[in-house]
Amino acid sequence: MKGTTFKRCSCRDSATGRRVGQSCPQLRRPGGGWSRSHGQWYWQIELPADADGARRPLRHGVYSTQADADTVLDQIRAALAVADPTDAYATVKTGDLIAAAVKAGAPIPTPDEIRRALHLDITPTQLPTMAEYLATWLAGRKNVKQGTLRCYEGHIRMYLGPHLGHLRIDRVRPGHIDAMYDGVGSSSAASGRRAVAPATQRRIHATLRKALNDAVRRHRLIDINPALMVELPQARPPKPTIWTDQRVRTWRDTGKKPSAVMIWTPEQTGKFLDYVASVDDRLYALYHLIVFTGLRRGEACGLHWDDVDLDASSITVRWQIVQIGWETVLDTPKTAESEGSVAIDAETVAAFRAHRARQNRERLAVGSSWVKSWLVFTNLVGGALHPADVTDHFHELAAAAGLPPVRLHDLRHGAATLSLAAGVHMKVISNRLRHSSPHFTAKFYGDVLPELSHAAAEATAAVVPRRTRSTETL
The missing domain is CATH 1.10.150.130 (Tyrosine recombinase, N-terminal domain)
Incomplete structure (x- = not known):
């Protein structure tokens, strides 16, 4: 990395027409020294390898005298001498600064400028x-x-x-x-x-x-x-997996779930809702809402009556209850896309009306001790539900209904697959779940229900006209 100065010229080979560069015989005197009148001066040096480990030979010219070329080369040597040669970052950074200056035709950074760039002018304190x-x-x-x-x-x-x-x-x-x-x-x-x-x-x-x-x-x-x-390993989120009969049997034998994200079939979802309704659970409307709209747990717990319009069959997501440690706070939704209106079906409207009537009875029973939280789903005295309690209660209900385990958040994934099974367009599903884009929805939920894949396979095969089909001979 010491570098050298040399001469080259613009002479061309008479046979090929190519420049001869440093091999021109006129560049040297008979004694071996450089010609005083022929050629122009350059310098060359190898900078420290770049961040990828690639070599960085550098040359530059032209200079009218060797002294001029040596002056620039000395400046580069002085700049390179600042960095600790055992510090890879410092040597790469120094090489970057020198290469950038030469490329831009700017002066070579001084040692003081290199020290400042490497923070060597700052004491450890x-x-x-x-x-x-x-x-x-x-x-x-x-x-x-x-x-x-x-x-x-x-x-x-x-x-x-x-x-x-x-x-x-x-x-x-x-x-x-x-x-x-x-x-x-x-x-x-x-x-x-x-x-x-x-x-x-x-x-x-x-x-x-x-x-x-x-x-x-x-x-x-x-x-x-x-x-x-820094390059990190790929982190692939688990794909939602449906609880088929075979998977349920395997789970009952081994106790192991096929995936971290499991989804009930429409039949299993119906069994859950029927059971919760049969025991007259006071949070039936909450679980019913999550099943059919895919609201997140905190969004359902943070839903206010002011954001429910039963006559228009819609709710507006504006709040969520967030669990921080064990404490909870009322906050805005997860992202800007998470805020918005969600249409609800007639059965959900009926569940809300029944829930409001129950809540009014509870409020009258408590009297002046009722907490005026204005929340749709509350505890027995009107206060906010703790999200963890809602999750624990969900697991108790699912186990009592004899269903394979899913997380409460998996009901949100289930809402997407139910919509797919009903033939709802992916863009509409994405909007109802308040995803950032339909692409994410399609990537995450595509081909979850086996019957959807089977229907697609049959529809594809039916497009091709055939005189006879193999199924007719079976």
Whole structure:
């Protein structure tokens, strides 16, 4: 990487017409030295390899004298001498700065400019460690939902702090981050530690990426975000799987679910609703609503009577009850797309009317102790339901009905498959579920019900005209 200066000319080979460059015999004097009158001066040097490990030979000219070329080469050598050769990030960054200057025709960065770019002009006490920075960053997160803030805090406390907290923020390298994911991604029988799933790793990485993006753009503590250079394993969400008779039998024999996301068939869903109605459960209307509209648990618990129009057969999703730890708060829906009106069918309207009558009886029985929450679904004294209690109660009802297990959130997935079975257009289903796009809906729910695939197969085969069909000979 010391570099050299050399001469070349624009002479061309008489036979081929190509430039001869440095091989021109006129560039050298008889004694071997450079000709004083022929050719022009250049310099060449090899910069440190780039971030991908590729070599970076660099040459530039023309210069009128060798001294001019040597001057620029000396400036490059001085700039390269600033970085610690054992610090891959610093050497790559220095090479980037020099290459960019040469390409733009700008002056070579001075050693002081290189030091400032590498934060070498700052003492260790002036730049925070990752633990210090993440604590300050978390405290400054004002415009985020409490659930998101809790996720940030958990990721920092459990993963980012223990693995990266001791490093000064400008010393964090992609290798450090890779090592963290290698560590949390493997289980340890000795410590009882379970491996962190790829999907969770991606959520942790989103927190780290956001924090370091702010360090680059808002606080200007570092010039580049090392988290952007880390490649994580693919995290494929489990596909919804229907509880067929065979899968139910296997589950009863082994106790294992085929997938994390299981969906009841229309018959199983009907059995559940019939059972809940038969025991006159006070939350029947809540589960009925989720089954047919796909509302999220927090959205159903946060539904207000002001947002219910039974005459128009619609509800408006504007609130949700969010569980943070064990505490709950009333908040706006998950995303902007989650807010909106949802049409309800006549049977759901009837369930709501019956529920309102029951709630009025409960309010009269309690008297002045009734909590004026104005919520559709409440506890026995009018207060908000705890989402975890709603989930626990759902599991008790499903088990009592003799049904295979599904999560309460799986009723939302079931609402999508019921609509597909009814022939509802994917765009309409996407709107009812308040997804960001129909593409997501189609990708997640396509081909869930076996009968839909069978109907599609038969319809496709029927398109082709045949004199005889093999089924006719069976």
